[in-house]
């Protein structure tokens with residue numbers, strides 16, 4: 001199918017076909033794993049578009065085309081992990097530049113900005129981005145990059161991408177949206193004004209918890225050129241097998257997300273109605289602060305649910321965290337299987353407690369990545385675990 005035709009089609013069709021062509025040498029319908037580090041040249045510089053595996057690889061190119069197609073972007077650039085994708089964007093800044101980021105965000109992004117980039121003279125601040133006026137107040141003359149996560153990790157706050165992109169662009173600031181939680185099946189930040197969309201493809205895009213990867217999608221030729229230069233020069237590239245696995249995952253993205261969303265909605269409603277639970281964080285609950293914005297901005301509310309027990313002691317949280325049978329206690333999210341995580345000691349431990357608390361992240365918060373298992377089994381599992389609280 002021609003690229004122009006595919007880009008006019010629905011998300012499910014793009015998930016299966018974007019970036020995919022039968023293999024030109026054999027007709028193989030599925031993109032092969034081109035497990036090679038280098039490519040033969042007929043004469044110096046006379047090659048078929050591929051020179052060396054760090055620069056490019058046909059399996060990676062197919063994945064890049066697929067992700068760009070899903071995000072409605074001109075360019076897709078793949079990395080060896082989500083943090084490598086984030087790092088590449090941040091490396092385009094210079095000493096004295098400033099990043100303004102969500103105060104509720106993946107702990108590894110905080111660690112990268114503060115502990116890795118800080119010593120190189122790139123400053124960062126973290127603010128509640130669900131409030132546009134706070135973002136406006138926190139911008140500095142040196143701010144060059146607005147780093148948005150929405151829904152945020154782990155409080156699933158919803159941030160108005162369009163409003164923040166307008167604000168940032170009026171001051172010449174680039175806007176990156178980490179779309180890992182929503183995926184392009186539920187939210188397409190480029191259509192809302194973002195310059196860069198970032199993914200941990202480790203999560204919903206891969207979808208099966210068997211590969212680590214990252215990606216950036218953009219319509220900007222300038223950003224794409226800078227990022228490809230960094231891929232070549234710093235080498236954080238995914239292997240062909242990992243690209244193949246991710247490509248296999250993206251084909252079922254739309255149907256998986258539908259099930260993640262319906263299961264998460266059921267889990268959130270179950271928890272909200274339970275007296276053993278004090279507070280539920282899920283954009284699909286009408287009682288949740290970001291609900292109406294999520295309805296406007298997203299095509300579904302996602303698979304991530306966080307909650308706080310009525311007994312908000314660490315002991316009670318630990319009892320629940322070690323009592324489930326279907327939910328597995330583990331870092332990460334977005335796979336077909338349900339996971340349970342304790343942000344304060346696991347995914348967000350690198351954010352100092354004072355800053356976590358200021359951002360509203362309670363030490364006893366439990367985060368769920370709701371998988372695609374049978375809904376009743378998930379509810380029964382949570383009910384039993386809550387009885388241990």
Ligand code: P1T
Nearest residue numbers: 081082083106180200202213331332347
């Ligand atoms: O793990 P990696 O592929 O490098 O992706 C980092 C990353 C980036 N952005 C978001 C929103 C993320 O959630 C992550 C990774 N997060 C977890 C491992 C987690 O359990 O939250």
